[in-house]
Structure formats: C-alpha cells, structure tokens
Amino acid sequence: MQKPQTAVQRLGVFGGAFDPPHLAHLALVEAAVAQLQLDHVxxxxxxxxxxxxxxxxxxxxxxxxxxxAFAHVPQVVVDEREILRTGPSYTVDTLHELQSEYPQAQLYLLLGDDQRRSLSSWHQIGEIERIAIICAAGRDMAVRAWNKESGPAPTHPPLSDTLQARIRTLDMPLMPHSATDIRVLAATEQALTGLVSPAVERYIHEHHLYRPH
Known part of the structure; x- marks a missing residue:
C-alpha cells in the first residue's frame, strides 16, 4: 500500500469482500468523493x-x-491491512489504526445499504460511531437477490433512533447489483456487462473465477 503523500483532512474508509468488486461499489466511492470532498478513500x-x-x-x-475496479479513481488507495491481519478483522481496529496514522483527518465510514442494516451487530459499533462519520447508500430492496448460496436475507436488530439519525445518506442512483448474482453468471461464463468494469470482467474470465470445481 502506498500512503498518500499530502496532508489528508477528509479520509473515506470503504471495506468489503469485493468478491468481485462491482459497479455499485465504484458508484458509492465516486459519490462519496464528490459529495464529501474526500481527499482519499x-x-x-x-x-x-x-x-x-x-x-x-x-x-x-x-x-x-x-x-x-478503482484504477481510474485517483483518490483511492487499495489498502491490504485487513488481508494481512491475522484472526477476525474488525472495522473498529482498522479505524483505530487509520486514526493513529492520520491524526488530523476526519474519518468517513462508507457503507452499502446491506452493511448499514447490519450495523447493530457490528463489533463495538459505539466506538465506530465515535471515531467516524457513517455514510451510507441505499439499494433497491425490491430487486435485491438472495439465492440458495447466500440463504435467506439475514435479520439484525433494528438500529437505534440515535444511530439511525446520525447516518448520512449519499445521493446516488439505486443500483441493485449483487456479487452473488455476478458469481452465478460467471460460473456459466455469461457476460457481465453493466455489472462490473470491463477490466474486472476480463480478469474473472481469464482466471476462471467462480467456475464450479
């Protein structure tokens, strides 16, 4: 990971499996950079x-x-610290590390709608809320896919009114992209146009990802 050389005042933090990264992930980051005036993500x-x-x-x-997926977004730093960390990887640990590395920066935790709805079950959510401003984007739940692989949509305790009120909403189009659906399509070598970037699609097909063994 190459750290930004200039002083960072507004730092976005966006985690996920990225299995694979799709266009809704990209849209969320681009919306956050524009609307929150982030120096880096x-x-x-x-x-x-x-x-x-x-x-x-x-x-x-x-x-x-x-x-x-994020090669053309100059503000993005692909950070491998959670890959390199042993044991369970918690967002609160990452936020603490970034807070130490960039003590002058305001941290913005970026979330998709599925992540927002599960916040009540996150490890040390109160500490996360203290460290970072939480910003979320929504997806159209009417068309959100759940198949046999992922099982029924998980249920989580409702967010407290206080936490719900403090979450900022990013203004972006509803994008019902599902990594699960993309993996299903890739398993049968179908086109992924409009779901992932052309470079990611080529990578998936060239490396035969998500094919049945």
Whole structure:
C-alpha cells in the first residue's frame, strides 16, 4: 500500500469482500468523493470474513480485481491491512489504526445499504460511531437477490433512533447489483456487462473465477 503523500483532512474508509468488486461499489466511492470532498478513500478488501457464510475467493484475486475496479479513481488507495491481519478483522481496529496514522483527518465510514442494516451487530459499533462519520447508500430492496448460496436475507436488530439519525445518506442512483448474482453468471461464463468494469470482467474470465470445481 502506498500512503498518500499530502496532508489528508477528509479520509473515506470503504471495506468489503469485493468478491468481485462491482459497479455499485465504484458508484458509492465516486459519490462519496464528490459529495464529501474526500481527499482519499482507503478501499479495504476483507481478510478473515468471520461473518460470511461462505469461503471468499483467494485474497490475491480480490485485491487484484479491486485495484482494477478503482484504477481510474485517483483518490483511492487499495489498502491490504485487513488481508494481512491475522484472526477476525474488525472495522473498529482498522479505524483505530487509520486514526493513529492520520491524526488530523476526519474519518468517513462508507457503507452499502446491506452493511448499514447490519450495523447493530457490528463489533463495538459505539466506538465506530465515535471515531467516524457513517455514510451510507441505499439499494433497491425490491430487486435485491438472495439465492440458495447466500440463504435467506439475514435479520439484525433494528438500529437505534440515535444511530439511525446520525447516518448520512449519499445521493446516488439505486443500483441493485449483487456479487452473488455476478458469481452465478460467471460460473456459466455469461457476460457481465453493466455489472462490473470491463477490466474486472476480463480478469474473472481469464482466471476462471467462480467456475464450479
């Protein structure tokens, strides 16, 4: 990871499995950069995904795809710290590290709608709220996909009124992209046009990702 050389005042933090990174991820980051006037965004592929019901693709592939997906966004720093961290990887630990590295910066935690709805179950959510301003984007739940691989949509305790009121909403189009659906399409070598960037699509097909074994 190459750290920004200039003073950072507004730092976005966006984590996820990125298995694969898709266009809704890109749209969220671009909206956050524009609307929050972020100097940089640390995009962090998940390491040990203790909360995922399935094994993630190899970290090297997810990092490579993430670099391709965000290559044209100059504010993005692809940060591998959660990949390199041993044991369960918690967002609060990443925020503490970034706070130490950039003590003058305001941290903005960027979330997709699915992440926002699960916030009540996050490790040390109160500390996360203290450290960072939480900013979320919505997706159209009417068309959000859940298939046999992912199982029924998980349920989480409702967010407190206080936390809900403090979450900022990013203004961006509803994008019902699903990494699960993309993996299903890739498994049968179908086109992924309009779902992932052309570079990521080429990578998926060239490395035969998500094919049945």
């Amino acid at each position: 640390h995009v962090l592929p998940t390491g040990h995904a203790w909360h995922k019901p399935r094994l993630l693709s190899d970290a090297a592939h997810r990092v490579a795809m993430t670099r391709l």
